[in-house]
Amino acid sequence: MKDLLHLEFxxxxxxxxxxxxxxxxxxxxxxxxxxxxxxxDVAAKATEDxxxxxxxxxxxxxxxxxxxxxxxxxxxxTILAVFLSLFVTEDYSSDTIxxxxxxxxxxxxxxxxxxxxxLAASLMMILVTAAFSFVMGKALFGEFxxxxxxxxxxxxxxxxxxIAYVTVYFAIAISIKKTxxxxxxxxxGPLLLTLLLSLGNAVIDSETIDLSEYWLDGRLSxxxxxxxxxxxxxxxxxxxxxxxxxxxGVGFLxxxxxxx
Numbered sequence: 235m236k237d238l239l240h241l242e243f244x245x246x247x248x249x250x251x252x253x254x255x256x257x258x259x260x261x262x263x264x265x266x267x268x269x270x271x272x273x274x275d276v277a278a279k280a281t282e283d284x285x286x287x288x289x290x291x292x293x294x295x296x297x298x299x300x301x302x303x304x305x306x307x308x309x310x311x312t313i314l315a316v317f318l319s320l321f322v323t324e325d326y327s328s329d330t331i332x333x334x335x336x337x338x339x340x341x342x343x344x345x346x347x348x349x350x351x352x353l354a355a356s357l358m359m360i361l362v363t364a365a366f367s368f369v370m371g372k373a374l375f376g377e378f379x380x381x382x383x384x385x386x387x388x389x390x391x392x393x394x395x396x397i398a399y400v401t402v403y404f405a406i407a408i409s410i411k412k413t414x415x416x417x418x419x420x421x422x423g424p425l426l427l428t429l430l431l432s433l434g435n436a437v438i439d440s441e442t443i444d445l446s447e448y449w450l451d452g453r454l455s456x457x458x459x460x461x462x463x464x465x466x467x468x469x470x471x472x473x474x475x476x477x478x479x480x481x482x483g484v485g486f487l488x489x490x491x492x493x494x
Contacts, residue, residue, distance in 0.1 A: 235343050238334070242351035246321070252355055255317040259363045262309045263301075267370045270296060297379025301371030304458050305364045306392045311451075314356055314396075315403045315420035322352055322407035323416055345489045349404055349482070356400040360393070382460030384467045391462075391470030395454045398477040402450070405485025411492070424451060450477055 246252060274295055296304070325331040334344060372378060406423070407416040431445040431452070438445075446452035453473050456466045 235347060237337075238339055238343055238347035239350060241334075242347050243354070245324070246351050246355050249321060249324075251317055251320040252359075255313050255320075256359050256362060259310055259313045259359060260366050262313075263305065263363060263367050263370060266307075266309075267296070267301065267367075267374050271374045295375050295377070296371050297375060297377040298368045298371035299379040299381055299385070300460055301367040302364055303385075303389060303392065303460065305367035306360075306396055306454060306458065310360070310363055311396070311399050311424075311454075312421060314359065314400060316417055317359070318352055318356065318400065318403040319407045319413055319416035319420055321355065322348055322404060323411055323413045326411035327413050341490050341492075342486075345408065345486055348408065349401075352404050353397070353400055356396075360396055379460075382462070384462045384464055385460065387464075388457045388462035388467045388470065391467050391474065392454060392457045394471055394474035394478075395450055395457065398474040398481070399450055401478045401485075402481040405481040405488075408485050409488040409492070424449075428452070448473060450474070 325334065331344070335341075403420045406420050410416045410419065427449060428446060428451055431449055434445045435443075444452070447456060447469075450473070453466075453470050456462070457470050
């Protein structure tokens with residue numbers, strides 16, 4: 235297992251996809267922050283009535299703390315999906331995985347070595363993106379801001395949700411073992427699920443139940459504001475843990491029974 239981990243981490247730090255995907259995540263943060271800054275400047279120069287309608291009602295100047303939370307956006311999860319698909323399936327696409335098994339390593343060892351390295355890479359990407367968002371918030375908008383209600387707890391709940399996303403994407407990649415198919419399913423699958431949940435909401439027509447809140451994306455969106463209710467934070471931890479265990483277990487079982 236130690237040799238496998240060493241191999242996976244060496245492969246990780248040599249992987250161009252890791253650095254390219256991290257750079258893209260940072261560029262997306264920069265573009266979003268710069269666009270917000272530009273729109274705020276335009277609103278400030280407009281007449282008082284237009285500024286009130288355009289800027290005050292729609293745009294609110296971010297702060298370092300608010301941008302730290304919103305770093306966990308859909309663009310980051312999409313980039314993670316692409317990176318994990320590329321990284322996890324590389325050995326299978328090139329057929330070098332046979333060399334690993336030839337050395338006596340079991341499928342279970344391969345699964346956990348790949349998961350640990352993929353999770354470590356994803357956490358590094360998430361933390362770098364979050365730190366960059368915080369710095370951009372202070373640099374462009376000049377304010378650290380204030381921590382809202384349950385700020386630290388909801389930030390940690392976001393991290394658990396993102397780890398669950400990583401586990402879901404990893405399970406898809408190691409189950410399918412084909413780069414293109416893994417990317418397509420990892421990106422399109424959650425979108426289709428969100429659409430189905432929206433249709434489900436229309437069918438049940440309930441004012442108290444929102445099915446999308448029980449999927450990772452919907453729960454993550456509830457954790458992004460500065461102020462988060464305690465129940466939403468607790469549900470974030472709980473749902474993240476459930477999806478993490480479920481996806482990890484399914485991926486483990488499928489990988490054990492796979493032919494490669």
